[in-house]
Amino acid sequence: SFYQAKEKFKKELKIEGFLYSDLSVLASDVPYFPPEEEEGDLEEGIHLVVCVHGLDGNSADLRLVKTFIELGLPGGKLDFLMSEKNQMDTFADFDTMTDRLLDEIIQHIQLYNLSISRISFIGHSLGNIIIRSVLTRPRFRYYLTKLHTFLSLSGPHLGTLYSNSTLVSTGLWLMQKLKKSGSLLQLTFRDNADLRKCFLYQLSQKTGLQYFKNVVLVASPQDRYVPFHSARIEMCKTALKDRHTGPVYAEMINNLLGPLAEAKDCTLIRHNVFHALPNTANTLIGRAAHIAVLDSELFLEKFFLVAGLNYFK
Structure with a gap:
């Protein structure tokens, strides 16, 4: 009955893809509780993972993401920086927030005298733009060769210009x-x-993303806070019809994806997420899906178990 229900579900979805239950091998075969690490293993350097929250968020927003990575990759020599320098003011301009995050990263490395082998970034919503801005700064240039994975959770990489929700657009305008x-x-x-x-x-004209080994874009069509196409960095139908702004939009996409396509060591991965959400006001306005990538244990466990952990190995 499970297989029959699964096949029926796949037909109703009418999209190409596969379910995690179709996979024969999981992302990690490492036990949750491995033997204790030997001190000598730490000499190779650690993998710093910087987690950056979104608009009106705080350093605890990505705690579940951190937890599932730690559980799935014990002994992975991971060090997490849960960014908090912008949590008091995420309504500042991006240059100001970029300076704060960059200072925080460099201070963290110096304070704990870290020997860095790799650096990965995990961003939610607006935090992804701050991350991309940090990559362009001269002070960060030394670390570009150490970049490993950029995991973007509902990131508005193309802004919210072609939002499909009038309610959200009005709300953002009033908030601004x-x-x-x-x-x-x-x-x-x-x-x-x-x-x-x-x-x-x-x-979009500045370099940055192509230095990563993995650029992972997670997006949900149920999310109306950040347009689906913006989180996936792709063209949308409205932009195609817009003769004034559409061409500029296409240039932005080419600016972002062109260097990724040319980079031999960089892989772009897109994950589309469909959440099982209750019928509430939050679901109606699209907020529930926007934050489900942070607080849905069901999604996070499945995502990291099936695919996500591979990007941090």
């Missing part, structure tokens, strides 16, 4: 007005009359 938010102004491409001079367009 009330909070005088630089970041929301930049996400909606209203920080300059010339779109090519907007922060997000100019960020």
Whole structure:
């Protein structure tokens, strides 16, 4: 009955893909409780994982993500930096928040005298833009060769220009007005009359993502806070029909994906997520799906067990 129900479900979805129950091999065969590490193993350096929260978030937002990676990769020489420098003011402009995160990373490495072998980033929502901005800074240049995985959870890489939710767009506009938010102004491409001079367009022209071994984009069509196509860095139908802004949008996508396609050692992976959500107001406005990538134990356990852990090995 399980197999019959599964086949029926796959037909109803009408999308190409596979379910985790179709896989014969899981992402990790390492036991949860391995033998104690030997001190000598630490000489090779550690894998620093920097977790960056989103708008109006805090350093505890990605705690479950951290927990499942630690459980799945015991003995992985992982050190987590749960970013907190921006949690008091995520409505500042991106340049200000970039400076704070960069200072926090460098201070963390120096404070604990860390010998870094690899650096990975995990961002949620707006935090992904701050991460990409950090990669462009001269002070971070030394660490570019150590970049390993960029896991983007619902990241508005193309902004919220073509949002499919009028309710959310109105809410963001009101929030921007009330909070005088630089970041929301930049996400909606209203920080300059010339779109090519907007922060997000100019960020797309700078190098960064191609230095990673894995660029993993996690997106959900149920998420109305961040457009599905923006989280996946791909074209949308509305942009194709828009003769004024559409071409600029296409340039941004090419700016981002072109270097990834040319980089031999970089792999781009997209994961589409469909959450089982209750019928609540949060689900209706798309917020439930936006935060489910952080607080759904069902999703996080399956994601890391089946695929996610591979990106941090």
